[in-house]
Each structure stands twice: as structure tokens, then as C-alpha cells.
Amino acid sequence: xFRQTKRRTAGRRNFEDVASYSSLATSAYPxxxxxxxxxxxxxxxxxxxxxxxxxxxxxLIEIESCLARSKSLKEIELVVKPLLLKYLPLSPTxxxxxxxxxxxxxxxxxxxxxxxxxxxxxxxxxxxxxxxxETTLFKVRYNMLQPNEQREFVSLNSExxxxxxxxxxxxxxxxxELYAASGASIRNVLSIDNAGxxxxxxxxxxxxxxxxxxxxxxxxxxxxxxxxxxxxxxYLSRGFAYIPSTxxxxxxxxVFSDLLHNALIKTFQAIPRLEEDDRLLPLLNNLSxxxxxxxxxxxxxxxxxxxxxxxxxxxxxxxxxPLCALYLQENLKLNSHLKYDGRQQLGLFLKGIGLNxxxxxxxxxxxxxxxxxxxxxxFNKEYKYNIRHIYGLEGGRINYKPYxxxxxxLRKRPQKGEYHGCPYRDLSMDLVVSRxxxxxxxxxxxxxxxxxxINKHDYTVACTRVFELRHKQQMDASKPENLxxxxxxxxxDRSRQLERNETKAVASx
Amino acid sequence: xxxxxxxxxxFNADSQLLSDTDRNASMHTSSKLxxxxxxxxxxxxxxxxxxxxxxxxxxxxxKATREFTMREFAYEFRSGAYQRYNSFASVDEFKxxxxxxxxxxxxxxxVYAVNxxxxxxxxxxxxxxxxxxxxxxxxLTDYDEIRTCCLKTxxxxxxxxxxxxxxxxxxxxxxxxxxFEHFIWVFSGRRGAHCWVSDSRARLLDELARKSIVxxxxxxxxxxxxxxxxxxxxxxxxxxxIERSFDVLKDKFSEIILEEQNPWATSAGxxxxxxxxxxxxxxxxxxxxxxxxxxxxxxxxxxxSSKQKWDxxxxxxxxxxxxxxxxxxxxxxxxxxxxxxxxxxxxxEVSKQMIHLLKSPFCIHPxxxxxxxxxxxxxxxxxxxxxxxxxxxxxxxxxxxxxxxEIDTWDANSAYKAPSESSESEAISDYAKSxxxxxxxxxxxxxxxxxxxxxxxxxxxxxxLMDF
Ligand SMILES: [Zn+2]
Numbered sequence: 001x002f003r004q005t006k007r008r009t010a011g012r013r014n015f016e017d018v019a020s021y022s023s024l025a026t027s028a029y030p031x032x033x034x035x036x037x038x039x040x041x042x043x044x045x046x047x048x049x050x051x052x053x054x055x056x057x058x059x060l061i062e063i064e065s066c067l068a069r070s071k072s073l074k075e076i077e078l079v080v081k082p083l084l085l086k087y088l089p090l091s092p093t094x095x096x097x098x099x100x101x102x103x104x105x106x107x108x109x110x111x112x113x114x115x116x117x118x119x120x121x122x123x124x125x126x127x128x129x130x131x132x133x134e135t136t137l138f139k140v141r142y143n144m145l146q147p148n149e150q151r152e153f154v155s156l157n158s159e160x161x162x163x164x165x166x167x168x169x170x171x172x173x174x175x176x177e178l179y180a181a182s183g184a185s186i187r188n189v190l191s192i193d194n195a196g197x198x199x200x201x202x203x204x205x206x207x208x209x210x211x212x213x214x215x216x217x218x219x220x221x222x223x224x225x226x227x228x229x230x231x232x233x234x235y236l237s238r239g240f241a242y243i244p245s246t247x248x249x250x251x252x253x254x255v256f257s258d259l260l261h262n263a264l265i266k267t268f269q270a271i272p273r274l275e276e277d278d279r280l281l282p283l284l285n286n287l288s289x290x291x292x293x294x295x296x297x298x299x300x301x302x303x304x305x306x307x308x309x310x311x312x313x314x315x316x317x318x319x320x321x322p323l324c325a326l327y328l329q330e331n332l333k334l335n336s337h338l339k340y341d342g343r344q345q346l347g348l349f350l351k352g353i354g355l356n357x358x359x360x361x362x363x364x365x366x367x368x369x370x371x372x373x374x375x376x377x378x379f380n381k382e383y384k385y386n387i388r389h390i391y392g393l394e395g396g397r398i399n400y401k402p403y404x405x406x407x408x409x410l411r412k413r414p415q416k417g418e419y420h421g422c423p424y425r426d427l428s429m430d431l432v433v434s435r436x437x438x439x440x441x442x443x444x445x446x447x448x449x450x451x452x453x454i455n456k457h458d459y460t461v462a463c464t465r466v467f468e469l470r471h472k473q474q475m476d477a478s479k480p481e482n483l484x485x486x487x488x489x490x491x492x493d494r495s496r497q498l499e500r501n502e503t504k505a506v507a508s509x
Numbered sequence: 510x511x512x513x514x515x516x517x518x519x520f521n522a523d524s525q526l527l528s529d530t531d532r533n534a535s536m537h538t539s540s541k542l543x544x545x546x547x548x549x550x551x552x553x554x555x556x557x558x559x560x561x562x563x564x565x566x567x568x569x570x571x572k573a574t575r576e577f578t579m580r581e582f583a584y585e586f587r588s589g590a591y592q593r594y595n596s597f598a599s600v601d602e603f604k605x606x607x608x609x610x611x612x613x614x615x616x617x618x619x620v621y622a623v624n625x626x627x628x629x630x631x632x633x634x635x636x637x638x639x640x641x642x643x644x645x646x647x648x649l650t651d652y653d654e655i656r657t658c659c660l661k662t663x664x665x666x667x668x669x670x671x672x673x674x675x676x677x678x679x680x681x682x683x684x685x686x687x688x689f690e691h692f693i694w695v696f697s698g699r700r701g702a703h704c705w706v707s708d709s710r711a712r713l714l715d716e717l718a719r720k721s722i723v724x725x726x727x728x729x730x731x732x733x734x735x736x737x738x739x740x741x742x743x744x745x746x747x748x749x750x751i752e753r754s755f756d757v758l759k760d761k762f763s764e765i766i767l768e769e770q771n772p773w774a775t776s777a778g779x780x781x782x783x784x785x786x787x788x789x790x791x792x793x794x795x796x797x798x799x800x801x802x803x804x805x806x807x808x809x810x811x812x813x814s815s816k817q818k819w820d821x822x823x824x825x826x827x828x829x830x831x832x833x834x835x836x837x838x839x840x841x842x843x844x845x846x847x848x849x850x851x852x853x854x855x856x857x858e859v860s861k862q863m864i865h866l867l868k869s870p871f872c873i874h875p876x877x878x879x880x881x882x883x884x885x886x887x888x889x890x891x892x893x894x895x896x897x898x899x900x901x902x903x904x905x906x907x908x909x910x911x912x913x914x915e916i917d918t919w920d921a922n923s924a925y926k927a928p929s930e931s932s933e934s935e936a937i938s939d940y941a942k943s944x945x946x947x948x949x950x951x952x953x954x955x956x957x958x959x960x961x962x963x964x965x966x967x968x969x970x971x972x973x974l975m976d977f
Contacts, residue, residue, distance in 0.1 A: 180747060180749050184744060223715075226718050226720070229721040229722065229724075229725050236749075237685065237688075238688040239686075
């Protein structure tokens with residue numbers, strides 16, 4: 001795509017006429033949903049290139065995290081929808097066509113998808129990961145479409161899909177068989193769609209009526225839907241499977257993932273040409289370096305007045321700590337000392353939660369001198385500089401950012417007498433389990449899930465799971481954006497945010 | 510080709526009949542049961558096995574196609590040795606190789622992109638299977654928990670009824686649900702049957718699709734024990750395939766299970782069949798009903814049949830069960846019992862794998878001497894009218910020792926005839942002189958229908974489906 005861009009520059013057409021630009025865009029992006037089959041050919045800036053890719057990556061990382069925790073599609077939708085609105089909104093086509101905003105949204109969606117193809121095409125493992133996450137995103141978005149948009153999408157892609165809807169006569173003639181084979185799945189989908197309505201309960205007769213009046217069926221060679229055949233969820237006749245429209249998203253997603261997987265292999269083969277461009281390569285490498293490493297840099301949220309040297313040792317604040325910070329601070333308290341790596345990790349974390357430099361010096365000096373192993377002079381001589389350095393007040397005066405999980409996992413592991421690092425990785429399983437117990441996680445099923453994540457080296461998944469278990473009630477009540485924890489400070493800020501939501505909800509009652 | 514060598518024909522004397530103990534152990538099986546010697550096998554390969562028909566069946570054409578020449582065959586030898594990756598350029602080479610190797614049997618595998626016998630010079634990845642008939646395998650040993658007439662390798666025409674019912678159900682599903690037209694049932698030589706589906710669409714199915722078909726047909730593996738109650742876990746309403754299968758089963762249940770198998774028959778003072786009775790009771794929904802029935806049956810002073818017990822389910826149920834919902838549960842349980850006792854038990858692994866090898870039709874079962882003849886589950890091909898009710902009677906299946914006698918008799922008779930007639934009889938294939946004839950004829954007709962369809966319609970149809 002990008003090499004072609006260069007070559008095209010010479011003959012680039014000038015789209016000054018907004019109307020013609022708009023109509024071109026409408027035909028380039030006819031639907032909110034896409035199989036992304038034609039590579040975009042317009043030029044974009046390097047800045048857009050990076051920014052758009054990161055925005056899309058944020059969404060895919062969430063999906064990856066949800067899938068790792070075996071969330072259902074409905075649960076993933078709850079998590080991803082708000083993120084989509086924020087990072088990759090897609091406005092529907094209106095009767096007037098597409099306005100400039102909608103065109104820009106679709107461009108961003110298209111380009112970011114293609115950029116991530118470049119980033120993730122290099123190994124089969126990365127390709128599979130992208131296909132899995134993009135396919136899930138596709139499903140989420142398909143379900144967000146209006147029914148008429150879904151139909152339009154199918155008809156726009158009719159050549160590729162060759163979906164043949166059965167006639168109403170055929171449907172009525174086979175209504176009993178269709179009900180017997182697919183009724184349960186249709187009921188399932190309908191009741192998920194009406195999940196908010198506790199009174200929703202479809203009788204067999206209502207379900208039959210729904211099939212006769214509303215449901216449409218497509219007819220496909222049974223080979224196309226082996227999983228539906230296995231489960232006997234579709235009616236089969238003379239080599240054709242009859243698939244109710246409620247199950248069609250699974251068919252579309254098969255097409256989507258096949259197309260994408262093939263396209264990624266082609267992209268990979270084209271990569272050597274692309275690498276001639278020395279501006280893109282570092283960008284691509286940077287993006288692919290760590291799938292789960294998106295900088296969380298939204299520290300503090302203006303509500304930091306209650307963070308001080310005293311409060312951070314209280315249960316009210318400590319309850320929002322992730323295990324890594326808790327473990328550091330507890331050992332600091334116990335030993336009246338922390339070695340360098342521990343001081344860095346905890347010091348930056350505390351800075352991130354809003355502890356200012358004066359309060360930090362108060363806190364550290366108190367902890368170091370409280371057992372009278374060390375006097376204030378020694379502290380001032382040997383450690384004050386270190387704390388001020390963390391705040392960018394010494395040496396190179398760099399405003400250091402708190403470590404994210406990826407950084408913590410990359411740095412050297414704790415030796416004996418050191419407490420930095422990620423406890424989910426570094427502590428023995430016994431210790432992890434006893435720590436989980438301290439945090440109120442005692443259900444064996446929950447514990448097993450966390451142990452499984454740890455065994456798979458999915459430490460941030462384990463941490464996210466812990467977060468969810470500890471905030472179950474609040475999260476059920478407020479249905480917030482569900483984020484994968486990739487940063488200790490994200491854990492803290494989210495935890496406090498949930499608590500605040502809860503207080504607000506109680507106050508408004 | 511079939512030049513007569515007198516030494517080859519002294520088979521009757523050489524044939525090693527099973528010892529008396531072997532025979533007593535298998536009272537139900539044919540008295541013709543014997544283990545053919547290698548000389549018997551050689552005679553069979555040289556004179557009787559219809560190589561040409563098998564060749565055409567696998568080539569889908571009167572001529573050699575890649576579907577034959579790239580096809581894997583495996584030999585199994587008397588020593589237990591197993592030789593894979595044989596392949597043949599023509600029907601003559603096929604027959605020559607089998608005669609020369611004289612295996613106890615040969616098996617048919619998949620068609621590959623390269624010649625299987627050249628695989629040693631090729632990378633492993635080249636040995637990718639391209640196509641293979643879709644196959645099903647039913648073995649009566651999987652019915653041992655159900656059948657009362659025989660055990661293990663034994664078989665009688667009563668238990669063949671299970672195969673007959675299975676064939677009927679699978680035939681309906683293959684035809685009506687999956688749209689296949691060309692498939693044939695083959696006796697496995699002792700206690701089971703294979704089904705070979707040759708539609709080009711079936712041959713091209715990938716393993717995921719094959720798996721989906723056997724899982725679609727599988728109804729019994731959902732069986733579970735929950736709170737002491739057995740259930741197949743079949744959801745209501747029944748899927749159309751299960752509903753249609755049930756309609757077939759329910760009509761035969763009374764005859765095959767209640768009368769012929771009679772698994773729940775008990776007599777006072779005897780332990781026999783109480784395990785079967787417990788299985789029956791375990792399907793019932795209500796603890797009270799199970800107890801009421803069991804004590805009623807245990808208290809019976811005389812013989813009580815399966816039919817009486819089956820009727821008791823309803824009559825005692827009416828007394829014990831108070832709620833309408835329990836009555837519905839009982840009806841559902843009775844349906845599941847019928848399905849459990851009669852629904853086909855498939856060996857799923859055989860069907861899933863594309864490279865799986867399966868004994869060719871018309872091979873000789875090395876343990877019985879029976880010919881693995883194709884049969885029509887709905888129509889008896891033998892001339893024995895008594896078998897008409899069974900479609901096929903495994904006990905009367907053509908057997909190598911019997912075929913040899915038949916051919917001897919024919920040859921002896923024709924030797925007395927006029928020379929002109931005698932020369933005419935030379936033209937008659939040896940199989941036509943024996944009771945193998947109706948089976949070879951049936952197979953030939955079947956193969957012709959495949960070839961005809963392959964040449965005209967079905968290629969086009971497969972193409973249409975590809976374009977879908
Ligand atoms: Zn039997």
C-alpha cells in the first residue's frame with residue numbers, strides 16, 4: 001500500500017470538489033462494516049499512521065485480554081463498545097450519504113486495519129492473533145449494526161458470500177423442521193438480545209410464530225458450516241444446511257477470518273519491498289514489539305488531594321493497590337528498607353498515584369528511619385537524592401514515568417531480599433494463593449483460573465482477573481469500560497474510579 | 510489368466526477347519542467358518558475376486574484415472590506384517606501384485622497428489638490426501654451391552670437386525686440430509702458392516718466436514734448418568750434427523766428388542782438379565798417409580814418377559830406418578846430407551862480420518878473365510894428366501910470353502926458336456942459359476958451408476974457447489 005502510494009503521488013488526482021470526494025468515499029466505504037478487501041491508496045502522514053494504529057491496537061488488546069479470560073461475545077461487546085466509540089467510532093450511512101466526519105471515521109478504520117496487517121503479518125503466531133482479534137471485532141461490530149444494515153452488508157457482498165435466502169413458501173413448508181432444528185439457537189439469541197428484560201420468556205408457540213413471520217433462512221452446502229452440523233443446530237436437506245439469520249454472524253466471521261488470513265500471508269510476502277522505506281520500518285517494529293504494551297500515561301485524575309505520606313499507609317488507599325505495589329510497600333514497612341529496584345518501582349508508582357515529592361520524602365524517610373536502624377542524616381545523604389531523582393528534580397531532570405507491566409516484566413527479576421517485579425511471576429504458587437486469600441479471593445474455581453493464567457505466563461491477565469474479582473459488585477452495578485490491566489497505576493486509578501462511582505450512586509439515591 | 514493348476518485346487522484337503530472347541534465357542538456362527546490357507550487365498554485372487562469391478566469402483570471410470578493410480582493400498586500378511594503405500598497403474602498391475610503378494614487381505618486408502626509407492630523420494634508434505642470415500646463402520650461388538658443373543662465375535666441373524674436398522678437410518682441421513690446418492694454397504698466378514706460413499710462431493714470432504722457428519726449422526730455419546738439416572742440428553746424438540754430415526758426405530762422396537770432380544774426377561778430365583786433390568790430402570794425419571802417397578806418385578810413368582818415389563822412402565826407409572834409433568838418425563842424416557850437400544854453405534858474414528866485404510870469389498874475375512882460381499886440392506890440378494898426378512902444373513906454369506914466346492918461342481922458338470930458348450934463356458938467368469946454371482950452383479954450395477962453419474966451430472970454438480 002505504501003510503496004504504491006509513492007508511485008501514485010505523481011499522478012495524484014486533486015479532490016478539491018468535495019461532492020465528488022464524498023461520492024467516491026461512499027463507494028469506497030459503502031458500509032460501516034468491511035471485509036477490507038481493497039487496500040487504501042491515499043496518502044496519510046506518519047503521525048496518522050502511528051496514532052491510528054495505536055488506537056486500533058488498544059481495542060484489539062482489550063479483545064485479546066477478554067478472549068484470554070474466556071469472556072462470552074456478549075461480555076466482550078460490553079467491554080469493547082465504549083472503546084470503539086472513543087477510538088474507532090463509525091457513524092452509519094445516512095440518507096444523504098456520508099458526511100466528512102463519517103468519511104474520516106471510515107478512513108481511519110480502514111487504514112488502521114491495514115497498518116496492523118503490516119505489523120502482524122510476520123509470523124504465523126502473530127497472524128493468528130490478529131485474525132482472532134479482528135474477527136471478534138468484526139462480530140462485535142456486526143451485532144452493533146441495525147438489521148437493515150446487516151442485510152445491506154450481506155447484499156453488498158453477495159458475490160463473495162453467494163448466500164441464497166430461501167423463499168417464504170419454502171420456509172413455511174419446512175417451518176416445523178426449521179423450528180425443531182434451530183429453534184433453540186434462535187431462542188438463545190433472542191433472549192440474549194433481550195437480556196435486560198427479566199420478563200422475557202418465549203413460549204414454543206411464540207418462537208414458532210417468530211420463525212414464520214420474522215426469521216429468514218439461508219441455504220448453504222453443509223460443508224460450509226461444519227460446527228453447526230456437528231451440533232445438529234441446523235436443518236439439513238439434500239446436502240444443504242438451512243441457517244437462520246440469527247446465526248449468520250458465525251458464517252460471516254468464517255469468511256472474514258479466511259480472507260484476512262490469506263491476505264496476511266500475501267502481505268508478508270510483499271514485506272521485503274516495504275522495508276525499503278526506512279521511515280516505516282522503525283514504526284512497524286515499535287508497534288509490533290509488544291502487543292500488550294500500550295503506554296498508560298493518564299496518571300492521576302485531579303482527585304489526588306487525599307494522597308499523602310500518611311494516607312497511603314491506610315487500608316482505604318491500600319485497598320486500591322495492585323499486588324506488586326502492595327507487596328513492595330508491605331516489605332518496606334516490615335524491613336524499613338527497600339533496595340534500589342524496589343525503590344524505583346514503588347517510588348514511581350506512588351508518584352503516579354499522586355504523591356508529591358514533599359510527601360514522598362516524608363513517607364520514605366519515616367519508613368527508613370522508624371526502626372532506628374538508620375538515622376535521618378544517613379537517609380538524607382544516601383536516599384534523598386534517589387527520591388528527588390524519581391521526581392525529575394536531580395540529575396538529567398527527566399520526568400520519569402511509572403513502570404508499566406511490560407517494563408516491570410522486562411527488568412531483572414528480584415533476588416533474595418528484593419521485592420520488585422511482578423508477584424504473579426516471581427512468588428511461589430503457595431505464596432500467590434495465600435496472597436489471593438488476603439485479598440479476599442478464596443473460591444477454588446477463581447484461584448484455579450488465576451493459576452492457569454500464571455502457568456500460561458499471562459501475568460497481566462491474572463492481575464486483571466484479580467481486579468475483576470475484587471471489584472465484582474461495583475462492576476456489575478456500574479457496567480464500566482472493562483480494561484485489561486497493563487499498568488499498576490491503571491489498576492489503582494480504575495479501582496478508585498469504581499469506588500467513586502459507587503459513592504456517587506449511593507449519594508444520588 | 511485362470512489356467513488351472515491341479516495343485517492349487519487341492520484346497521479342500523488342505524483347508525484347516527476350526528477345531529471343535531473353536532466351533533463350540535461360536536455356536537451361532539456359520540458351520541462353514543474356517544481359516545483359509547494361503548493356497549485358498551491364491552485360488553481366490555486368481556480366479557474369483559472381481560478385480561475389474563473394484564478397479565472401476567475406485568477409478569470412477571472404465572479407464573485408469575488418477576483416483577485409482579494415486580490410490581494407496583495396504584497388504585496384511587499372514588505373519589501379521591502390514592505393508593502400506595502400494596499403488597498400481599492399471600487393473601492388470603493391481604491383480605498381478607495382489608496375486609504375487611498373496612496377502613490375507615488388502616485395504617483401500619486415500620488418493621494422494623503423488624504416487625504413493627514413490628513416496629520415499631518425496632518430502633512428507635507431498636503425501637497429502639486429496640480424496641477418499643466417506644466411510645462408516647458398524648461393529649456388533651459395540652452392541653454387547655444391548656444384545657443378548659451373542660457376545661463378542663459371535664453373530665447370528667437376530668443381531669444382524671441391529672445392522673439392518675443402522676443401515677436404514679444411515680441410508681436415510683446420507684440421502685435425505687446430506688444429499689449423497691452413491692453408497693454401498695459391505696459385509697465386514699464377521700460381525701459388522703461398512704458403508705462406502707462414493708459421490709465426488711463426499712470423496713472431497715475435508716476431515717472437519719467428515720467429523721461433523723459422524724457427530725451429526727452420533728446420538729448416543731451424550732449418554733450421561735446424573736443423580737443415578739441415565740439420560741441421552743437429547744433436546745426437545747428432536748432434531749429432524751433424530752425424529753425421523755425415532756420413527757424407524759419405534760416400529761421395530763417391539764419385534765427386535767421386546768421379542769427377539771428380550772433383554773429384560775427374568776425368572777424367579779435366577780440372576781439372569783437383572784443387570785439389563787437395572788439399565789432399563791436407570792432411564793426412568795422418578796425414584797419412586799423405579800422402586801415400585803423393581804419390587805413388583807422382584808416379587809414375581811414366575812417368568813416375566815420384556816414385553817410385560819415394557820407395559821408395566823406405563824401402567825405402574827400411571828399409579829405412581831402424580832403430576833402431568835412426570836408423565837411427560839416418562840414418555841420422554843421411553844423414547845430415549847428405544848433410541849438407546851436401537852440407534853446405530855458407529856465407530857467414529859474410521860469415518861473422521863481421510864487417510865484411514867479400510868478392508869476392500871470382496872476380500873476374505875481371514876478368521877471366517879467369509880467373503881466381504883456388498884449387500885442391499887433392503888433386499889436379500891441370496892437365493893435363500895428365508896433370508897428375505899433380514900435383507901442379508903451373515904450366517905449364509907458366501908464363504909470361500911463353499912465357493913470352491915461350487916466351482917468344482919460346475920467344472921465337473923461341464924466336463925461331461927459337449928465340446929462346443931464347453932468352450933462357451935470358458936467365457937463365463939469363475940465367479941458366475943458360484944453363489945458370489947448375485948453380489949458381483951449387484952456391485953457391477955452399482956459401479957456403473959457411479960461411472961455414469963461421474964461422466965455426466967455429478968462433476969458439474971460438484972463444480973456448482975465449489976462455486977458456492
Ligand atoms: Zn446374535
